[in-house]
Amino acid sequence: MSGFRHSLTGETLVPLTFIKEDSVRNFTTIIVGGGPHGVMLLRQLQARGAQQDEIAIVDSRPLLHWWRERLHDCDTQWLRSGPEHHVDAPVASSLRSFARERGREDEFATDAHRPMVSLFNDHASHVIERSGLERQRIAAVAHGFSRLPNGTLLLRTSEGSLATRHLVLATGPGGPFYPRWATRLGSSRVCHIFDQTFERSSLEPGCRVILIGGGISGVQVALALAEAGHQVTVLTRRVIGVSATTTPEDWTAARLAQMTALPYEQRFEMLQGAGDKGTLPSWEQQRLAEALRSRTIVHRVCNIESIRSEGADVCVYIAGGRPDVERAHTVVLGTGFIRDLPEWLRTSARNLNLPLTPSGAPILEPSLEWGTGSCIYLMGAGSAPVLGPYAANLIGGMLGSERIAVSIVSESSCAPRG
Incomplete structure (x- = not known):
């Protein structure tokens, strides 16, 4: 108009x-x-x-x-x-x-x-x-x-x-955030947990799944897939953090007043790393720890270099000095939102x-x-x-x-x- x-x-x-x-x-x-x-x-x-x-x-x-x-x-x-x-x-x-x-x-x-x-x-x-x-x-x-x-x-x-x-x-x-290395593949075997079409039940029974991302939603999906009998590997860039609730003591009214007193652009610096984004609450961390002990889930801390489709597998290449690859039937992204x-x-x-x-x-x-x-x-x-x-x-x-x-x-x- x-x-x-x-x-x-x-x-x-x-x-x-x-x-x-x-x-x-x-x-x-x-x-x-x-x-x-x-x-x-x-x-x-x-x-x-x-x-x-x-x-x-x-x-x-x-x-x-x-x-x-x-x-x-x-x-x-x-x-x-x-x-x-x-x-x-x-x-x-x-x-x-x-x-x-x-x-x-x-x-x-x-x-x-x-x-x-x-x-x-x-x-x-x-x-x-x-x-x-x-x-x-x-x-x-x-x-x-x-x-x-x-x-x-x-x-x-x-x-x-x-x-x-x-x-x-x-x-x-x-919308769901797709890292650049994921968009290059263009394969139906790479999906995102926040895609409107994502369905855990659509995965073939007992398939190998790589889940990328360590926030609460990604870990919950990984746990559900493991409980359904899938072989699950979780890849994260850093150790998974723990945050108990959405109202921790470090963000009191005084802390908020301190932030809002700053010029608007500077407030983003104070917000960096604050909150519970990308973390697990303690009760989900306990569930994950049990799954790791029983080997129903494998967790690796690493950086991803690329993803390629090779025959029946999706191959996730890990960055580093030596050849390192994780193979699966399906890659599920838990990489948050745009x-x-x-x-x-x-x-x-x-x-x-x-x-x-x-x-x-x-x-x-x-x-x-x-x-x-x-x-x-x-x-x-x-x-x-x-x-x-x-x-x-x-x-x-x-x-x-x-x-x-x-x-x-x-x-x-x-x-x-x-």
Whole structure:
């Protein structure tokens, strides 16, 4: 959709004559992304009096669909988060009350009272149904956003355009990250645990599998494959670290205040290596240690030089001074997510001149608004310079949803543009 540049702000504006009025649905707030963060914000806005017809949440699949799929694919049984971190964000005791009323209090772990995934998901389904959240979902894929001359934001989707005063981007993590040496192979025998098509059950019984990556999701998949009778070798670049929970003592309010006092670009240095990314909680480390003792899993610390297909095998060549190769029928990557924002989002942000660091990261206000007065908010990993290293986790969704809801309801940061 073409447009013109605002003489003062430089933003790309879309003339009203380009939009058919009867083809655009209007909302006060649109949330892009139906994962835990998006659902938390929906509940926060509801609790502050927002009406159902004022808010839409855009996702092509039912709420929490990809969250459930990912946990199932990784065979995740327990969450790292505590009982107060759940989708019913305005009510801290909601998950505990749900468990108590149904006699399921034994589904909290004895350490830190972490919930089982099944309990968390059942509670989430209860909240979504009780609050009618699914009725607010528009089944569509977001393609971009722009601003009309009157200041209204226009979200373009696969099902048409939507107009809104406030736009919240809760798109979750990026796509699966494929290292360069993996993309060169182009083989169907190399897959990623976060591919939407990944299915552990599709592997032939008893096959040899190399899993590359030592974070919690990768190790959980390795353990599940070993338990299913596959021969599993785990390759990691470094010794697998251990981190107990998503709220360790080193990130207190004082630590967060220290970070947010820094210039925005310098905050990333403080975030380097912080948080639980690429680590195992102690209970999963114990499971892995037992698998290593019993030799149902083999673990090597090494650097990978290349991957090649040789006959019936996929060969992983290890960097070093001597020939060293690991062979398998299938290579499974647990190498995390792409860090960059989706292309449609980056293009839209550039067109609206939303503030970015020299390295291209979004610059957010304390309310998580992307630039003062933009009425555009960002949740998830991109909010780490404001919320800390756990911004992409459930606790980040709890903190972020409250800040955004307060900002939206107050209207103070979103004066109409003329």
